[in-house]
Amino acid sequence: MSKQTGCRKRALRPCVRLTMPSMPRYLAMIRAAVGCLAGQEGFSDETIDQCVLATDEALSNVIKHGYACSPDGGIEVILRPICRAGRTGLVILILDRGRDTNPTRIGGRDLCDLRPGGLGVHIIRSVMDKVQYRRRGGGGMLLRMVKFKDSASARPDSSGSSRLASGTN
Amino acid sequence: MSKQTGCRKRALRPCVRLTMPSMPRYLAMIRAAVGCLAGQEGFSDETIDQCVLATDEALSNVIKHGYACSPDGGIEVILRPICRAGRTGLVILILDRGRDTNPTRIGGRDLCDLRPGGLGVHIIRSVMDKVQYRRRGGGGMLLRMVKFKDSASARPDSSGSSRLASGTN
Amino acid sequence: MAHEQVPETVKDVQVADGTAVVTLTGEVDMSNSPGVHQTLVEILQNRPDRLLIDLGEVSYMDSSGVGVLVDALRRMRVTGGKLGLIAVTPRVKSVLQITKLDQFFEIFPTRDEAMAR
Amino acid sequence: MAHEQVPETVKDVQVADGTAVVTLTGEVDMSNSPGVHQTLVEILQNRPDRLLIDLGEVSYMDSSGVGVLVDALRRMRVTGGKLGLIAVTPRVKSVLQITKLDQFFEIFPTRDEAMAR
Ligand SMILES: Nc1ncnc2c1ncn2[C@@H]1O[C@H](COP(=O)(O)OP(=O)(O)O)[C@@H](O)[C@H]1O
Ligand SMILES: Nc1ncnc2c1ncn2[C@@H]1O[C@H](COP(=O)(O)OP(=O)(O)O)[C@@H](O)[C@H]1O
Numbered sequence: 001m002s003k004q005t006g007c008r009k010r011a012l013r014p015c016v017r018l019t020m021p022s023m024p025r026y027l028a029m030i031r032a033a034v035g036c037l038a039g040q041e042g043f044s045d046e047t048i049d050q051c052v053l054a055t056d057e058a059l060s061n062v063i064k065h066g067y068a069c070s071p072d073g074g075i076e077v078i079l080r081p082i083c084r085a086g087r088t089g090l091v092i093l094i095l096d097r098g099r100d101t102n103p104t105r106i107g108g109r110d111l112c113d114l115r116p117g118g119l120g121v122h123i124i125r126s127v128m129d130k131v132q133y134r135r136r137g138g139g140g141m142l143l144r145m146v147k148f149k150d151s152a153s154a155r156p157d158s159s160g161s162s163r164l165a166s167g168t169n
Numbered sequence: 170m171s172k173q174t175g176c177r178k179r180a181l182r183p184c185v186r187l188t189m190p191s192m193p194r195y196l197a198m199i200r201a202a203v204g205c206l207a208g209q210e211g212f213s214d215e216t217i218d219q220c221v222l223a224t225d226e227a228l229s230n231v232i233k234h235g236y237a238c239s240p241d242g243g244i245e246v247i248l249r250p251i252c253r254a255g256r257t258g259l260v261i262l263i264l265d266r267g268r269d270t271n272p273t274r275i276g277g278r279d280l281c282d283l284r285p286g287g288l289g290v291h292i293i294r295s296v297m298d299k300v301q302y303r304r305r306g307g308g309g310m311l312l313r314m315v316k317f318k319d320s321a322s323a324r325p326d327s328s329g330s331s332r333l334a335s336g337t338n
Numbered sequence: 339m340a341h342e343q344v345p346e347t348v349k350d351v352q353v354a355d356g357t358a359v360v361t362l363t364g365e366v367d368m369s370n371s372p373g374v375h376q377t378l379v380e381i382l383q384n385r386p387d388r389l390l391i392d393l394g395e396v397s398y399m400d401s402s403g404v405g406v407l408v409d410a411l412r413r414m415r416v417t418g419g420k421l422g423l424i425a426v427t428p429r430v431k432s433v434l435q436i437t438k439l440d441q442f443f444e445i446f447p448t449r450d451e452a453m454a455r
Numbered sequence: 456m457a458h459e460q461v462p463e464t465v466k467d468v469q470v471a472d473g474t475a476v477v478t479l480t481g482e483v484d485m486s487n488s489p490g491v492h493q494t495l496v497e498i499l500q501n502r503p504d505r506l507l508i509d510l511g512e513v514s515y516m517d518s519s520g521v522g523v524l525v526d527a528l529r530r531m532r533v534t535g536g537k538l539g540l541i542a543v544t545p546r547v548k549s550v551l552q553i554t555k556l557d558q559f560f561e562i563f564p565t566r567d568e569a570m571a572r
Pocket of ligand 2: 268269275276290310
């Protein structure tokens with residue numbers, strides 16, 4: 001196993017694939033898996049929490065918006081540890097076959113408004129280092145999120161003192 | 170979500186699929202996922218532990234025996250909550266494309282012997298309610314394990330006072 | 339909600355002297371936040387002066403849970419009542435901070451401090 | 456083993472007066488049991504009279520971990536030494552019971568009790 005440590009051994013870090021039905025009851029299982037994998041990659045507790053939260057928010061959105069809360073859709077989560085320019089990170093891909101949307105229309109709303117809803121995309125963009133939505137050939141959406149281990153984490157516009165918001169690992 | 174409770178709603182309990190490379194570092198992630206799912210099915214802590222342990226042992230065997238510790242194999246874990254004759258359970262399928270073996274030759278050894286190794290299959294058969302190995306068409310093995318929620322758990326030949334060995338939930 | 343043996347997210351509800359105290363537990367996500375919402379709406383139908391939500395045992399909350407808190411706050415404001423959160427764990431607090439909602443909630447470290455007000 | 460920031464399974468090794476005390480931590484499985492085995496083999500090369508393995512922080516152990524304990528026991532027997540396990544958690548104890556190996560190990564509730572022998 002020691003052969004796997006370090007950046008050059010990228011070929012030895014293939015992906016993990018989790019497929020769940022579009023049902024909220026399976027969110028906890030995916031959170032557990034993502035948290036465990038991020039921990040094993042040596043992510044700090046804060047960064048683990050951020051990966052877990054972003055994945056949960058993204059999956060919830062697929063269930064709500066992609067599958068309109070119908071339980072018979074499938075969602076695939078692909079987790080791939082990466083190493084880019086000496087930085088260790090985790091790529092989280094979320095793929096669905098639900099209704100697709102123009103990626104430019106997936107955005108957070110103005111937070112000054114006190115109302116429930118419209119928070120998920122803001123959270124995802126705040127806590128992850130890269131976030132990219134794409135339409136999939138054949139229907140459905142692909143979301144690609146990247147989190148680096150030494151990430152400066154939450155975007156500067158988020159307050160910095162909290163557990164999730166702070167990126168100091 | 171309340172629609173999912175109860176036995177008749179079997180159609181609403183589809184499976185979860187986890188695919189991992191044949192590398193021991195991913196065992197912990199699968200354990201986390203299995204433990205979480207069994208917990209959500211309402212399994213007792215003892216029964217959760219048993220599902221987790223059996224899955225870990227089975228995956229370790231696939232890595233060792235199916236793939237001869239080569240890291241480039243794939244292993245699929247399928248988790249499916251079931252309801253049979255009023256009993257709630259969890260089916261755990263483990264599929265590989267490694268070297269296959271005659272299922273009758275996969276057995277536990279005599280435990281009187283004090284030596285390491287040869288314990289995994291004994292553990293699996295002790296803690297699970299049903300265990301069935303099969304050769305897969307196209308190569309590799311399929312292991313089907315079932316654990317019932319109200320299972321009398323460990324086989325009578327295991328001592329009954331311990332956390333994993335006792336099945337009283 | 340999800341299953342009979344899974345601990346319910348709403349662990350306890352106490353109402354006395356116009357103050358309702360709701361204790362939540364575990365992980366609040368899309369699978370159980372509708373149930374929490376339902377409970378809070380029912381409690382608010384009796385128009386308490388104050389709603390206190392104890393989050394000390396909540397180890398995880400996503401935006402669906404935060405949305406439930408925001409909805410309760412808006413309903414309390416309509417009836418002129420007050421809403422306080424008790425024992426918000428760092429992880430839950432972060433989610434409130436990221437969504438800039440921490441400013442809207444009165445947060446008490448302990449239940450005693452909340453009750454003393 | 457697996458990664459630099461993941462806590463090492465072998466947390467501590469203390470050798471004094473012919474007694475080696477090894478503290479393990481976390482989950483022992485096929486990913487880290489070879490490392491634990493290696494550590495124990497190195498310690499046993501100095502032929503201690505006694506090897507104590509503290510399992511109080513071991514939350515999970517599978518048959519690969521149990522195999523490492525059995526191997527250490529066999530090596531100690533060859534050199535005429537003693538092996539004791541300290542603070543075996545219920546979950547780990549169950550695995551020893553299922554594999555009928557609990558009978559072969561001397562198990563102490565606490566480190567103090569093990570040292571007092
Ligand atoms: N997976 C998705 N598929 C389609 N649309 C999405 C998806 N995720 C987000 N959106 C769009 O982005 C908007 C903002 O999402 P979000 O911030 O999570 O708030 P909410 O889900 O409460 O509306 C959604 O209302 C929806 O229009
Ligand atoms: N997935 C598998 N593929 C092929 N052979 C297997 C598999 N699982 C178990 N076996 C066989 O069963 C035997 C007993 O397995 P086990 O009890 O786990 O002990 P060990 O792995 O230490 O030999 C193995 O030695 C092997 O021959």
